[in-house]
Amino acid sequence: MNRPAVIFDHVSKYFPLYSTTSGIKNFLFHLPSAIKEMRSARFWALKDISFEIRRGETFGVMGRNGAGKSTMLSLIADVLKPSKGEVTINGRISPLLELGSGFHPDLTGRENIILNAVLLGMTKREAITKLDEIIDFAELNGFIDQPIKTYSSGMLARLGFSVAVHRNPEILLIDEILSVGDAQFQKKCTKKMLSFKENGVTIVIVSHNEDILKKICDRTAVIERGKLQSITETGKEY
Numbered sequence: 001m002n003r004p005a006v007i008f009d010h011v012s013k014y015f016p017l018y019s020t021t022s023g024i025k026n027f028l029f030h031l032p033s034a035i036k037e038m039r040s041a042r043f044w045a046l047k048d049i050s051f052e053i054r055r056g057e058t059f060g061v062m063g064r065n066g067a068g069k070s071t072m073l074s075l076i077a078d079v080l081k082p083s084k085g086e087v088t089i090n091g092r093i094s095p096l097l098e099l100g101s102g103f104h105p106d107l108t109g110r111e112n113i114i115l116n117a118v119l120l121g122m123t124k125r126e127a128i129t130k131l132d133e134i135i136d137f138a139e140l141n142g143f144i145d146q147p148i149k150t151y152s153s154g155m156l157a158r159l160g161f162s163v164a165v166h167r168n169p170e171i172l173l174i175d176e177i178l179s180v181g182d183a184q185f186q187k188k189c190t191k192k193m194l195s196f197k198e199n200g201v202t203i204v205i206v207s208h209n210e211d212i213l214k215k216i217c218d219r220t221a222v223i224e225r226g227k228l229q230s231i232t233e234t235g236k237e238y
């Protein structure tokens, strides 16, 4: 039972490129060739990436904007499929935590919690049982019955993190959202993640906050323009 939680085996991922340099008239005039050109234009967001994340490991991912971090997490979450290579996951994945992802702007915080939980496979009863815990953790009491389109980004992050951690994931994926939480909430999330870590949960966390990564990660990967640049052991400073 010691299979790695995540295996990337020579994984590459491209997105179609939208080139409109020749102008719309030109595009329509040369429609067949223009479509062909559009179809073949590709941007390789991840290039030949191979690594493994051990079960129970806390794995950080760093890199500049557009480096490919969210693409990598989306592949782990099975939201995207690799164009080449293979991604293997062993364990139950939490929802991919990106700001506001999976939430409906017109529904209230409370309704979103239930919707999200049900979409993620909880029964409605389980979701309702956990509702109070989730609301408590998020500390949004005054706003929980307001539509989330009125929430600040920090409030959205609180809601997202709280929903994800109350699902007892085996693999927790966190993309950025901690950066928008205030200091007090970041502290609370860090504490929560450390307790997950102690319980053997695998955590993959993308962040621009090196301090958080250094504090909680066993290893941290750096991605540069779609390539895996390095994976280093990170100091365990907690």
Ligand SMILES: Nc1ncnc2c1ncn2[C@@H]1O[C@H](COP(=O)(O)OP(=O)(O)OP(=O)(O)O)[C@@H](O)[C@H]1O
Pocket: 015, 016, 043, 045, 063, 064, 065, 066, 067, 068, 069, 070, 071, 072
């Ligand atoms: N759905 C998509 N269609 C086309 N291109 C995309 C798509 N998603 C990502 N990309 C491109 O892939 C590259 C990597 O994007 P990604 O979102 O993974 O970066 P990131 O490292 O998460 O950046 P950030 O720090 O800004 O969140 C970017 O150049 C982006 O424009």
Ligand SMILES: [Mg+2]
Pocket: 069, 070, 071, 175, 176
């Ligand atoms: Mg990103």
